[in-house]
Amino acid sequence: MATTFPPRVRLGMVGGGEGAFIGAVHRIAARLDDHYTLVAGALSSTAEKSLRSGAAIGLERTYPDYETMAREEAARPDGIEAVAIVTPNDQHAPAAEAFLKAGIHVICDKPVTTTLKDAKRLKALAQKHGRLFAVTHNYTGYPMVRHARRLVADGALGTLRVVQVEYAQEWLTERLESTGQKQAGWRSDPKRSGAGGCIGDIGTHAYNLADFITGLTVESLSAEVSSFVKGRVLDDNVQVQLRYAGGARGSLWASQVAPGNENGLRIRVYGSKAGLEWMQEHPNQLRFSPFGQPTQVISRGTPAASPDAARVSRVPSGHPEGYLEGFANLYTEIAAAIRAARPGKRQRLDKAVTFPTIDDGIKGMVFIETALKSSAKDGRWTKL
Amino acid sequence: MATTFPPRVRLGMVGGGEGAFIGAVHRIAARLDDHYTLVAGALSSTAEKSLRSGAAIGLERTYPDYETMAREEAARPDGIEAVAIVTPNDQHAPAAEAFLKAGIHVICDKPVTTTLKDAKRLKALAQKHGRLFAVTHNYTGYPMVRHARRLVADGALGTLRVVQVEYAQEWLTERLESTGQKQAGWRSDPKRSGAGGCIGDIGTHAYNLADFITGLTVESLSAEVSSFVKGRVLDDNVQVQLRYAGGARGSLWASQVAPGNENGLRIRVYGSKAGLEWMQEHPNQLRFSPFGQPTQVISRGTPAASPDAARVSRVPSGHPEGYLEGFANLYTEIAAAIRAARPGKRQRLDKAVTFPTIDDGIKGMVFIETALKSSAKDGRWTKL
Amino acid sequence: MATTFPPRVRLGMVGGGEGAFIGAVHRIAARLDDHYTLVAGALSSTAEKSLRSGAAIGLERTYPDYETMAREEAARPDGIEAVAIVTPNDQHAPAAEAFLKAGIHVICDKPVTTTLKDAKRLKALAQKHGRLFAVTHNYTGYPMVRHARRLVADGALGTLRVVQVEYAQEWLTERLESTGQKQAGWRSDPKRSGAGGCIGDIGTHAYNLADFITGLTVESLSAEVSSFVKGRVLDDNVQVQLRYAGGARGSLWASQVAPGNENGLRIRVYGSKAGLEWMQEHPNQLRFSPFGQPTQVISRGTPAASPDAARVSRVPSGHPEGYLEGFANLYTEIAAAIRAARPGKRQRLDKAVTFPTIDDGIKGMVFIETALKSSAKDGRWTKL
Amino acid sequence: MATTFPPRVRLGMVGGGEGAFIGAVHRIAARLDDHYTLVAGALSSTAEKSLRSGAAIGLERTYPDYETMAREEAARPDGIEAVAIVTPNDQHAPAAEAFLKAGIHVICDKPVTTTLKDAKRLKALAQKHGRLFAVTHNYTGYPMVRHARRLVADGALGTLRVVQVEYAQEWLTERLESTGQKQAGWRSDPKRSGAGGCIGDIGTHAYNLADFITGLTVESLSAEVSSFVKGRVLDDNVQVQLRYAGGARGSLWASQVAPGNENGLRIRVYGSKAGLEWMQEHPNQLRFSPFGQPTQVISRGTPAASPDAARVSRVPSGHPEGYLEGFANLYTEIAAAIRAARPGKRQRLDKAVTFPTIDDGIKGMVFIETALKSSAKDGRWTKL
Structure with missing residues (x-):
């Protein structure tokens, strides 16, 4: 048929x-x-x-x-x-x-x-x-991020212990917002951007990525929020320590004043059995390191990448997919949900979805507000 | 307006x-x-x-x-x-x-x-x-390939001396064509694929890429064409030496039996002043090495990438664009030419275009035929 | 003569x-x-x-x-x-x-x-x-670490803002100390190792490296010290936030339970003008990123590496020097100091030396003790 | 005892x-x-x-x-x-x-x-x-080269098909020999260097490395020998095609006029079951790619590196050993042979040795002479 x-x-x-x-x-x-x-x-x-x-x-x-x-x-x-x-x-x-x-x-x-x-x-x-209320935490749309999540969910890493996530950029190293550049302008203006600068713009992406891959719950955090460029009101660098339920520990670093970093979102997760590493700038590969064995470079489009990754993949391995494809993966998943919710279709809005929703948006806001609160109290560990 | x-x-x-x-x-x-x-x-x-x-x-x-x-x-x-x-x-x-x-x-x-x-x-x-007759040698659509071409054209490499281009894949390491896989099937069948196997499928891409970036004319070549997998009729590995007008020398290697290589198109060009290197699997960076100075890693979307690269770029540096975007760049340039050729528009079909045309297609066919001829004559240097 | x-x-x-x-x-x-x-x-x-x-x-x-x-x-x-x-x-x-x-x-x-x-x-x-009292913080002996220090000292990075240093290993992911392995045995025994496990064994190296390259003074720190492996007494993972005099901020992560990391000492330093990155496992290269320009890959043995690097280099660029050579550089510098202090020589013991001394040893002990103190007080920022 | x-x-x-x-x-x-x-x-x-x-x-x-x-x-x-x-x-x-x-x-x-x-x-x-007559083809002393040889010998690659070996340098891009530089001087003088320039100086290393790892016999070759720098008598760039007994095919490229390459000795070997890649500038890792599985990054000093590698290794994984250590491995093996040949010891000079001997030196000379002969006859395939 x-x-x-x-x-x-x-x-x-x-x-x-x-x-x-x-x-x-x-x-x-x-x-x-x-x-x-x-x-x-x-x-x-x-x-x-x-x-x-x-x-x-x-x-x-x-x-x-x-x-x-x-x-x-x-x-x-x-x-x-x-x-x-x-x-x-x-x-x-x-x-x-x-x-x-x-x-x-x-x-x-x-x-x-x-x-x-x-x-x-x-x-x-x-x-x-x-x-539906979808939020475009687009980095979760990358196939190898899906594979990373699958590895963790399948227990391939064992009990998680350490999460190191970072998102480093360089574009606000100088005071770009005073030049009339539109992107820098609103992002550094608390009225349009909210209370978070770097932490809201990219810190939330890093936070969301760790959340998506590990499935762990952050219980409390200690944050150090800085603004390095003279005249800048909002933060441009944040360092956050995370305590996860179950005992894992995390570090999150987000910066927009790190020359040499274009869009350096990178995550490493370590457990009792294995570790993994993924970098957004070379998104088609994932490094997976079972303890005691050689590190494996797992590529999108190969048999070793799980069906979760294959489902959001368009072209064979070695034909790099990038930022737009990852972003499009969310749109495609959202379209499926919208179609399923059309009149006459069996409603599925309350089912598990793979794309980020308002719940993830809320988690992001909790993160921003808690981090700013912790930083204001000299980095005191603060519950979320 | x-x-x-x-x-x-x-x-x-x-x-x-x-x-x-x-x-x-x-x-x-x-x-x-x-x-x-x-x-x-x-x-x-x-x-x-x-x-x-x-x-x-x-x-x-x-x-x-x-x-x-x-x-x-x-x-x-x-x-x-x-x-x-x-x-x-x-x-x-x-x-x-x-x-x-x-x-x-x-x-x-x-x-x-x-x-x-x-x-x-x-x-x-x-x-x-x-x-119009456009041919989708899509790898010329990558922004950093455009930048490489610009560097050569601007004389940044000086007089060209050595070109090393390779295109290595692994997918035909075993006899996939006998399993009913459609892609492998027609590609390994001379009736549907023509006289070239690997040389036609990917060798022409490598040849075209070197042609596009260097602008050099191949005068003659010496080829070694092999078929390693038992029962396979067409070639699955070719090694070609190239003599360029003006004295430069080149090597081209294309293989579909190289385990560990997914879609390994890679070019290196060396001249009297500098060298460059580009790899399709990580297409957003170009390595440029002025003699006596440190190698520079030039990224798509940065000020160091020429307008030729910026023109075919959509998102900022660090947000990887990939295979589909490079392919789309040709389509976009072809659309501009088609629109320009619409009735009432001033015809521009005979003007210089940036996308590959039937002329490039012909060059590819000359390459295949000459290489097969040279190989049949025990690698004799053969004029194109 | x-x-x-x-x-x-x-x-x-x-x-x-x-x-x-x-x-x-x-x-x-x-x-x-x-x-x-x-x-x-x-x-x-x-x-x-x-x-x-x-x-x-x-x-x-x-x-x-x-x-x-x-x-x-x-x-x-x-x-x-x-x-x-x-x-x-x-x-x-x-x-x-x-x-x-x-x-x-x-x-x-x-x-x-x-x-x-x-x-x-x-x-x-x-x-x-x-x-003389020399302490073998051997990683300062690498030529490109010397070059990094020189770049900072010469102002090539501008005012320093952010320091990210990490030292990740995997070897204590499981309880190796209970197998009779000698190295793991004494390192995890407080009586022989002291109060610090991972923080003393490798955290001090990371701390010393940041100190050596940046020349900054740590004013206070906030530490999270963990022990993940059941039955282990000493720490095997530490995350430390650093506040430097002058306003720079740092993060230090040391771990011995991070599968996929062999001896992953790595430092990144960012300033108002440029950033740099160096990794111990590939020690012959340094990435230097002047803001707004392409990242430069500076190799040991090339003209771009400063005399400080050349002085402790034996073989030309591209001939990798490694761990033993870096270690030997300290020994060679110490030998020069010892010879200069021989009877009849003009004493130079009080002069500036390039190798680490008891003063660096003391800094390391202050770091360990302050970090353990901070961690015991729930990560309170603690003066050194 | x-x-x-x-x-x-x-x-x-x-x-x-x-x-x-x-x-x-x-x-x-x-x-x-x-x-x-x-x-x-x-x-x-x-x-x-x-x-x-x-x-x-x-x-x-x-x-x-x-x-x-x-x-x-x-x-x-x-x-x-x-x-x-x-x-x-x-x-x-x-x-x-x-x-x-x-x-x-x-x-x-x-x-x-x-x-x-x-x-x-x-x-x-x-x-x-x-x-004893030992020849210091030092690159065979690297532990991961030993492991590569072991993998081939153990059949991990299956039947060998393709060998790509290259040795690229940049230092003779300009006419250094006319400046009085001693190294360049004698190497470019046929009286002191012999008939081969680049081919003798580094081409023989590449040839020897392929020989050592693959164990294959070269039956005939076709060479293109060039000299790009004006006034230079000896070659500075060679491209050689190799036909091995048993049907494998190889390409060897050696150049001293390739800006961006410091000491770029690199080999890739592909067989019916797997491929491998090793690069001298990052010698502590070997990439091993079993067909259909992820590439493994095998590090010196880890359990995955064979005893052949471990035997010539001094420090744990992640502590890089380099050029001098690889060179020293030959000296150490030669010392063992010399001691074994001392009076009163049981002579073992005629036994298999792991270090290169006059036989390898002879193979190198045969390679140089055959390549120059082939090149003089317009690249005719020439038996060794």
């Missing part, structure tokens, strides 16, 4: 207009596996820029603002089923609220909000309206 | 149905930057499989065979502007001929044909009908 | 007999550049084993114990000028004391003692008797 | 005086494991320089020339048992002849002579006088 291709998910976008970075990434990610049609958007903070940005990418329906968009799309029979929110952090919550209330699924960039309170409120709203 | 998005290129596809590998790659590559709409196809060798394959990917217009497709699409006002030919090698020439005669641009996989004669005929046809 | 080779330094050794590891390393290090003659030793803890161990290596004068050795060697006109102490930690102090009092220079393994108090006492003794 | 250290081998040296490189390497290699005492030498080509060079390293007996040295040492009861010959190539044969005739074992640098004829004559002389 022939498989018939199901209708593409009708997608809208808020943010991602002129000068933005992550919006284009979301659009490519949505397009890559052909599960979405981007049909509507409110891409910028002003009506004029929104219209211009929409025209530039050939968007069908462009709105001056997200409130109008949510209202009008909800009213159309061919209106969007989901919206991607890719604005600066402070706009995530109000935009998400508008779409959830309009019955539209939300795909939101991270950190999910600027406060933990907002994040919890969004979760309640999503539940109330029975809508 | 607002930039308005130009109409997407209407694309058709021949081949790429059930069990195929490269067809899906072409589709993703076409979709990635949103310059194409795939609207028609004859995806398999039988009518039934074609229809089933079309339905599986939600294709608008599916044809039982490419002749029908070429005829009917040419007759529609909204017919395809270009066709991607992704069949086994032996179907490239007849399919391309049908579409060129129907006035449709051709994007063809490599090696472009099974004989040099066919390749030359296609070139003549393309010229006669004024249509 | 001809240079005449000065008489070799007459060396003795305490410890390093049967089943020992580091004794043989010291002997090779002393021999490598031909500045020493090993003439006497008390190599084991019992007279019988000492004699047997001495015979096995062809030692001229073997003593039953170090007290006898110190006394008799001091009385000979051709007695040893220096002694290498390579016993388990608890014997360092009494042995060193005996030789210092006998007027013999001391070269002592690390950690220098089992208590800070002992270390301070040894310093006073060395000063009183006008003898 | 106690093991007693046997008397050290009394060693002499010819060459290795002022401005030399390899002489110091031999001296360190001889000293490292304490099996030799260097007691006599004729270190330079003039009497005055010889005496000065001897004094500079504290040599006991210095001779004005090697003829005198051979004669007088042979006459002493405590005369040298072996001599290391480390002169430019043209002096190897006459010096070796003098010492063999005097009944002294010879340790000779490579290439062993400047002509094949001389090499064969030396072999006959060594046999006639019953003396």
